[in-house]
Amino acid sequence: MFDLSAIGIGYASLLMLVMMIGLLLTGMQLAFVTGFVALFFTLGWFGVDALPLISSRMFSFVDGYIFLAVPMFVLMAALLDRSGIARDLFDAMKSVGRNVRGGVAVQTLLVAVLLASMSGVIGGETVLLGILALPQMLRLGYDRKLAIGTTCAGGALGTMLPPSIVLIIYGLTASVSIGDLFKASFVPALILALLYIAYVLIRSFLNPSLAPLPTKEELAEDALNRPSYFKALFFPILSVAVVLGSIYTGIASVTEASALGVVGIMVSAIIRREMNWNMLKESAIATMRTCGMIIWIGIGATALVGVYNLMGGIDFVEQTILALSGGHAMGTLLIMMVILLVLGMFLDWVGVALLTMPIFVPIIINLGFDPIWFGVVFCMNMQVSFLSPPFGPAAFYLKSVAPKDISLGEIFSSLLPFIGLQIVALALVIIFPQLALWWQ
Numbered sequence: 360m361f362d363l364s365a366i367g368i369g370y371a372s373l374l375m376l377v378m379m380i381g382l383l384l385t386g387m388q389l390a391f392v393t394g395f396v397a398l399f400f401t402l403g404w405f406g407v408d409a410l411p412l413i414s415s416r417m418f419s420f421v422d423g424y425i426f427l428a429v430p431m432f433v434l435m436a437a438l439l440d441r442s443g444i445a446r447d448l449f450d451a452m453k454s455v456g457r458n459v460r461g462g463v464a465v466q467t468l469l470v471a472v473l474l475a476s477m478s479g480v481i482g483g484e485t486v487l488l489g490i491l492a493l494p495q496m497l498r499l500g501y502d503r504k505l506a507i508g509t510t511c512a513g514g515a516l517g518t519m520l521p522p523s524i525v526l527i528i529y530g531l532t533a534s535v536s537i538g539d540l541f542k543a544s545f546v547p548a549l550i551l552a553l554l555y556i557a558y559v560l561i562r563s564f565l566n567p568s569l570a571p572l573p574t575k576e577e578l579a580e581d582a583l584n585r586p587s588y589f590k591a592l593f594f595p596i597l598s599v600a601v602v603l604g605s606i607y608t609g610i611a612s613v614t615e616a617s618a619l620g621v622v623g624i625m626v627s628a629i630i631r632r633e634m635n636w637n638m639l640k641e642s643a644i645a646t647m648r649t650c651g652m653i654i655w656i657g658i659g660a661t662a663l664v665g666v667y668n669l670m671g672g673i674d675f676v677e678q679t680i681l682a683l684s685g686g687h688a689m690g691t692l693l694i695m696m697v698i699l700l701v702l703g704m705f706l707d708w709v710g711v712a713l714l715t716m717p718i719f720v721p722i723i724i725n726l727g728f729d730p731i732w733f734g735v736v737f738c739m740n741m742q743v744s745f746l747s748p749p750f751g752p753a754a755f756y757l758k759s760v761a762p763k764d765i766s767l768g769e770i771f772s773s774l775l776p777f778i779g780l781q782i783v784a785l786a787l788v789i790i791f792p793q794l795a796l797w798w799q
Contacts, residue, residue, distance in 0.1 A: 363403035368675045375400060375667070389710045390652075393659030401666045409669065416665035417658050426531060430650045431617030432522050436478030437642035438624045440487060442633045444594055445474055449491045451591030461563030461570040463499060464509040465556050467492040471513030472552050475520040476599045477620070482649075485514030485756040493761060502569040503765070504773040505562065507757070511770060512555060512777035515745040515753040518708075518738060519548035521603055522617065525708060525741055528653070529734045532716040537613045538606050540734045543795040547735055550794065551742070551784040558780060594627040653709050660713030668717070677722045688726040692789065695719055696740060703744025707752075711741065732788075735795040739785040746774045746781070 363371055375396060382392040401409050420426075439445060452466045459465065467488060474484045488510045496506035518525045521541035530537035563570035602620040605611035611619060628634040667673070684690030695715075702711045716737070723733045745753045748771045758767050788794050 363400060364670075368671050371400070371404070371670060372667075372672060372675060375663075383705075388655075389707060390655035390659040393656070393663040393710070393714070397659065397662035397666050400663075400670065404666070404670055409666070412669065413662050413665050417661050420531075420657050420661040428522075428527055428537070428614045428617040429524060429653060430646055431614070431621050432478065432524060432527070433649045434642060434646040435617070435620045435624050436483050436517075437645040438621070438628065438638070439474070439478055440483035440645075441638045441642055442624070442628045443631065444624075444627060445470070445487045446491060447591035448473060448595050458572070459560075460567060460572055461559045463492070463496050464501065464505065464559045464563075464570065467496070467509055468513045468552060468555050468559070471516050472520065472549075473595050473599065475517040475548075476522075476603065477595060477624075478517055478522075482752070482756050484517050485511060485753050486760050488514045489757045489760040493757075497762070499573060500571040503769070505559065505569050507761070507765065507770055507773035508777050509555070509559060511753050511757045511774055512746060512780075514756065515742060516548065516552060518742050518745060519544055519551060521545060521548075521606070522613070522620070523738060524653075525712070525738050526734060527613070528657075528709060528712050529716060529737055532712055533720040533730050533734060535730050535734060538609075539731050539798075541603070541606055541613070542798045543731050543735050544738060546794055546797055547739060547784065547788050550787065551739070551781065554780045554784055555777065558776065594623075594631070598623045598627065656707065656709045657713055660710055664714060664717045673718050673721065676718050677725075680722065688728070691722065691726060692728070692736075695722075696736075696785075696789075699737065699740045700743060700747075703741055704747050705750060708741045708744060711744070712737070729792065729796060732792050732795045736785065736788055739781065739788060743778055743781045743785070746778050 363374075366374070378396050378399070379392055382395065383389065387395075397413065401413055449466070449470050452470050470492070471484065471488060474487065478484060492513075493506055493510045496509070497503065517523065521544060523541075523544065526540040526544055527537055529535075530540050559570075598620060601623050602616050605616045605619060606613055625634060628638070680691050680694050684694055699711060699715065702715065706714075720730055720733065724730055745751055748754075751771065751774070754767060754770045754774065757770055758765070761770070
């Protein structure tokens with residue numbers, strides 16, 4: 360039997376990284392890559408006797424009661440995607456900005472905030488906005504890059520606004536209160552949304568050709584086709600109030616609130632006469648696919664981090680990062696941010712969270728930083744990864760429903776200003792931690 364412990368933790372860490380990159384380049388899924396590497400190092404470093412320790416760690420990951428909130432919020436988003444709630448909400452918000460230059464883009468961002476507060480995932484939201492908002496902005500003569508960037512960046516707000524699945528996974532990994540994470544992320548998420556809105560309005564004011572005002576005929580047509588505001592706004596606002604209100608007031612836990620959200624969306628769909636067996640079946644299948652992916656990545660990543668911890672890897676990483684930063688707390692944090700940004704460009708956010716947070720969070724706590732604040736910082740970092748080339752998932756979601764003449768390269772180039780705004784918001788939260796800790 361080979362003995363990997365003879366090469367030392369430094370070379371073992373390098374070998375682990377090379378193996379992961381090599382296996383990922385073959386096209387193997389991240390969940391199986393991490394699982395295989397974990398098994399290889401468990402046998403090579405400790406032998407067969409250590410396998411029960413790793414399996415018990417994997418079981419503890421999927422055994423958490425709070426983990427039930429993930430499929431509930433994903434199901435909530437899936438039901439929302441297949442109902443007409445989002446479509447009616449977008450139509451009702453037309454009156455917000457039809458007479459304002461850039462108003463349809465602002466309307467898109469406001470709808471994105473409401474949808475994000477109802478679902479917590481970005482895939483369906485980006486697709487919905489790509490179907491509802493992007494064609495309308497292009498038809499009205501909006502600048503293509505402004506329309507594309509607004510739609511895609513707005514759709515990705517679901518990673519920041521409660522009930523964000525990213526925050527739930529971070530809370531599970533870092534063993535911190537998810538309710539506190541939701542409170543902490545609220546203001547930074549609104550700041551980011553306001554930065555988007557300000558960017559759209561300022562650019563439209565400086566260059567009116569980017570966002571033409573509607574003609575009198577178009578305004579008259581909108582007046583004739585005015586939707587029912589009660590029907591369009593009541594159910595989304597009620598859903599947000601039930602889910603977030605019950606969490607913030609302490610009436611319900613995050614898991615209980617997620618179940619309330621599902622019931623709320625289902626009742627809304629029944630009242631709107633949209634609920635049917637096919638819609639329920641498709642939503643359930645979509646939920647199982649998403650949650651299956653999260654669980655498998657979680658199992659593999661948990662096993663890998665578990666064996667790396669037993670090898671002494673976490674102490675090695677901490678010493679390496681502190682040496683590179685000269686022992687300065689802010690320097691250490693910035694190195695972590697760079698690592699997360701790079702990993703986010705190539706790996707799924709679930710893998711990034713589960714691979715890095717068990718290592719980074721203890722370091723952050725030892726440096727005197729608040730883990731709740733760091734959760735918001737991590738989430739904002741992942742916001743950047745959702746839009747960043749070459750594998751930004753939000754761009755691929757939008758490409759799936761965008762007009763055929765819009766290339767993936769054009770989508771990524773349209774997102775560059777919004778990535779800049781995300782980095783500005785991230786820097787603000789790092790410099791002013793009270794933006795996230797306002798409630799304490």
